Amino acid sequence: MKLRKKKLVNRISQELAHQKGLTIEGASSRDIYEVLASIINESMEDNWKATQEGYAYGKYKQVYYLSMEFLIGRLMESNLLNLGLLDEAKEAIRELGFNEEEVFSQEHDAGLGNGGLGRLAACFLDSLASLQYPGHGYGIRYRYGLFEQRIIHGNQVELPDYWLTYPYPWEYRKEEDAVVIHFEGNVHIHEDQDGNLIFSYDQTNKVKAIPYDIPISGYQNGTVNTLRLWSAEAIDNIGGSLEENTTYYKELAHQHTIEQISGFLYPDDSSEEGKSLRLKQQYFLVSASIQSIVQQYKQTHKISIDRLHEKVSIQINDTHPSLGIPELMRILLDEEGLSWDNAWKVTTNTFAYTNHTTLSEALEKWPVATIKQLMPRIYMIIEEINERFCQELWLDYKHLRNQIADMAIIAHDTVHMAHLAIVGSYRVNGVARIHTEILKTQEMKYFYQRFPDKFTNKTNGITHRRWLLQVNPELSTLVTDVIGSQWIKRPKKLISLLKYAEDSSVLEKLKEVKLTNKQKLASVIQQRTGIMVDPHSIFDVHIKRLHEYKRQLLNVFHIIYLYNELKDNPQQDVIPRTFIFAAKAAPSYYMAKEVIKLIHTVASIVNHDPDIKGKLKVIFLENYQVSLAEQIIPAADISQQISTASKEASGTGNMKLMMNGAITLGTLDGANIEIRDVVGNDNMFIFGLTAEEVIEYYRNGSYSARALYDQDERIRRILDQLNDGDFGIHQMEFKDIYYHILSHNDPYFVLQDFEPYLEAHELVERAYRNKNKWLSMSLTNIAHSGKFSSDQTIQSYATDIWKLKQVPIK
Structure with a gap:
């Protein structure tokens, strides 16, 4: 060296x-x-x-x-x-x-x-x-x-x-x-x-x-x-x-x-010009890429183009590259001279599609007129794909005849990109077990009835080399000292740490590593915000895209509740808590930006109130990106994964945080379920509605946010504080959040999950007081995190979907 x-x-x-x-x-x-x-x-x-x-x-x-x-x-x-x-x-x-x-x-x-x-x-x-x-x-x-x-x-x-x-x-x-x-x-x-x-x-x-x-x-x-x-x-x-x-x-x-x-x-798609530009981007990506792929194939393989699928797999990451399907058809038909049937056979054996969401607004749809004007030949091919698919359903799948309008690629003057991706691919995968089941039984159930062999699950993963070995060298060194270095190339070897879950010397070293990382983050926070935080407080981390279903609002409501409790009883014995947020809201997403404003308003009050004696701190670190996540994640004690059940496809932040010893506080949603399955209920904090309960509420319409507001004085107090201007520069500051929750019937069940969320936090505090117990939980999470290495995920894709061979390079 x-x-x-x-x-x-x-x-x-x-x-x-x-x-x-x-x-x-x-x-x-x-x-x-x-x-x-x-x-x-x-x-x-x-x-x-x-x-x-x-x-x-x-x-x-x-x-x-x-x-x-x-x-x-x-x-x-x-x-x-x-x-x-x-x-x-x-x-x-x-x-x-x-x-x-x-x-x-x-x-x-x-x-x-x-x-x-x-x-x-x-x-x-x-x-x-x-x-x-x-x-x-x-x-x-x-x-x-x-x-x-x-x-x-x-x-x-x-x-x-x-x-x-x-x-x-x-x-x-x-x-x-x-x-x-x-x-x-x-x-x-x-x-x-x-x-x-x-x-x-x-x-x-x-x-x-x-x-x-x-x-x-x-x-x-x-x-x-x-x-x-x-x-x-x-x-x-x-x-x-x-x-x-x-x-x-x-x-x-x-x-x-x-x-x-x-x-x-x-680009901002709130205007027609913006929508057109976004669609241009998508076709630009797929047309350039597929032309390049076909050229490389022809240069490398001296076999007919109708065997392309034997040497090429194309994975489309969400619906954005779905236009690749008609683009490959265009090349095969118009430039390579294949018949429709041969071109369709090659295409549908080349593409595989990863779905990332159950949110209907995220399943892309485009006006027929826009596609027709920007890509007239591509539209002709999509129209033909749709016509043949609908005819097939009518003639060969009579039990689905009544669902043709729901399954059509083109319907009501709209092109449904997810439908195109499913019909044009040989595999469709969700990204967590529960997500795939919801696709099969709810969101895409008719397609699953038509193509049962296409659907499969591939739970997301993260690269442990970056998210543990690189970003947390102190913890990586400790792990290697305890179990050897094999885990670096075989991440499942991390499971060997379980033998040390009760070893006081190992737990003490883990405690020192976490404190060192928290001290580093505390320094970053002071440099960026001017606020001093206590490294011995619980670092409660909520870092992800700002969206209503990810429920940063539920987190803020809990902070307001804690603040109210401390104001009412400043002498109560609580472990100091540092709540750390980082998130970007889409520029045109008004409600998400209101939540960011609320976080900062609450922070400005909480952080400077001498009555609460520094027991609460609220930090928002601006401009969230990978390099900032690399600083926050090693220091986290609590990993907030509190999405409305059924809405988060998988999540990967939950995996990064558990790999660094944070304990998950979350709903039974996305990959949280699979984390629970390996670490057990005793090593994370689960609360709230299940996906089945959420879906049933949507189905029967029996949920009432107003009733919860009337019945729970804690909820009523928080919402009234928003409505009355207690948290705001002027009285009108957060009335929109107040009315959105009550007038739109709390679409993401913030109020319904509020009480179980409070109870989960009380369990967090109780567990944190038993330091050895907490450190054992932390080590258990690290030990099981190898299951969520992207190496495991890619191995599964390569074997089950792409049929690839490993190629050692000399």
């Missing part, structure tokens, strides 16, 4: 001089970061080339993961970890007189994703490479991420997230692999001499898709797969002379319109 560190120190010094003409004394942290990145890239280059050549030479089947999001976070530490150089690099940076955290923080989180869907995609790429499976990601190279969140007077304000201010060191522009995408225009139909239909297009708007490739390294195994991101550019440079102002500015505006396609992650 010392030798490698010394070589790295010398190499950094040499490259500083060679690349930048600098000495160590004249270099900045940014200079060190850029030089180290170039050294890492050079270290990966040969393996990246060997991996691509190995896949092509062996003619192996490959999987391509299509996703609108890849929330990869920062890559320097993970690349160093996978190269086996992380510790040496940290020591080398220190020896050169720099702080490693300052150097690593020079990397801006890549603005390529928003939430769990994008982080899942990133974890899957890590596991594919680490398990040596031929698998690659395809996404969009957004110039701006979702947005940079700032909190001003308690309100969320969105600023552009220009993460590409500096050149991104991990990407390689591949101009030679550019493809052209066609929008709009006219479709012409001809017959050839054999009576076959021939389709041609003209007057289309052409967009060039330029790929930027990012190497995805496996863990110390030589495999380097690829994440390919597409950037939209105009085909021709702006022409004309300065005198031709009209033409010049018209072309400039046209180029800007094209560049907008890869401009923003999730």
Whole structure:
């Protein structure tokens, strides 16, 4: 290690001089970061080339993961970890007189994703490479991420997230692999001499898709797969002379319109222009990706295109890439000359679809007119798919005749993307056991009756290399000291920790690790907010996208209740609690933004009230992203996973937090159920309605929020405080939350679950007072977390869905 560190120190010094003409004394942290990145890239280059050549030479089947999001976070530490150089690099940076955290923080989180869907995609790429499976990601190279969140007077304000201010060191522009995408225009139909239909297009708007490739390294195994991101550019440079102002500015505006396609992650779709742009993004992604995949197949395999599915699997991550199905049909029909039946056989044996939600508003639907105008040929193919599917139901599945309107891909002037994804795929998977069952028995029950063999479950996972080994080195070292290092490559080996669940010496070391991590986070909180928090208090963490079904509002109601209790009885004996929130609300999601304002308003009152003697602190850390999660998660005592049962497909934050020793406080929803199944009821805190009870309430309409308001004085007091202006700068501040709960009958059952939620928190406090018991619970969660490694998930996908072989790289 010392030798490698010394070589790295010398190499950094040499490259500083060679690349930048600098000495160590004249270099900045940014200079060190850029030089180290170039050294890492050079270290990966040969393996990246060997991996691509190995896949092509062996003619192996490959999987391509299509996703609108890849929330990869920062890559320097993970690349160093996978190269086996992380510790040496940290020591080398220190020896050169720099702080490693300052150097690593020079990397801006890549603005390529928003939430769990994008982080899942990133974890899957890590596991594919680490398990040596031929698998690659395809996404969009957004110039701006979702947005940079700032909190001003308690309100969320969105600023552009220009993460590409500096050149991104991990990407390689591949101009030679550019493809052209066609929008709009006219479709012409001809017959050839054999009576076959021939389709041609003209007057289309052409967009060039330029790929930027990012190497995805496996863990110390030589495999380097690829994440390919597409950037939209105009085909021709702006022409004309300065005198031709009209033409010049018209072309400039046209180029800007094209560049907008890869401009923003999730453009605002509250306008028709925004809806059109979002749909353009989706077709841009799938058309570029599938053209690229087909080209690679034809270059590598000297077999007919009608055997594409034998060498290619395409996984679509949610409904966003569903247009890939008609796009592959278009290529096979119009460019490769296959018959409809052959093209449909290839297509439906190539695509697999992951569903991520039971929320109807998240199952995409598009107006027929929009698709028809933007992609006329694609619409013709969707229409034909729909016609044939509906005919099949009518003729061959008579028991489903009455459900044709509910199952049609096109109905009521609307294209249903989830229906297209199901009909056009050979596998459909949910992402947690309960989620898959709800799909089969509720949301997609008619499709399940038609295609029972398509549906399967693949519970989500997280990469333990990043979310334990990288982000929590103190805990990782303790684990290795106790059970050895085998868990790093075989995460299920973490189960060996169970033998030490009552070992006082191990528990004492676990206690020290957690306290160290809490002290680090307390320092971050003070730096970012100016608020001092007690590392010995319970760190109660609620970090995820801000949405009503995730019920940050229930958490805030509990904080208000605790505050009321302390105001009424300041002397009561309670363990100090630090409530930590981090979340972004969609820019047009009014109620979610009101909840953020409420959190800040409550925090401003609670944090500065001397009567409660610092027993409660409320912290909101702005601009939630991967690098912030990496700081919060190792320090968490409580993991809030309190979604309305039946609404959370899986969750992955619950897995990251349990892996770092936090105890789950949650509903029986998503993967919480599977966590409960392995750790047991004694090692987490479960409360609230079940999915079956929620669904029954929706079905029979018997729930009454007003009745709970009338019956429970605690609930009434909290809501009245919102209505009367006790928590607000002026009296009208939070009336909308008050009326939303009572007038809309509390659609996410915040009031119904309020009392059991309070009872669960009382159990938390009681358990935390027994320190050894709490630490034993924590160690038990860590021990069982290997089950939720994305390595296990990818192994299951590769075996059951994609039929891949592992390919060792020499």
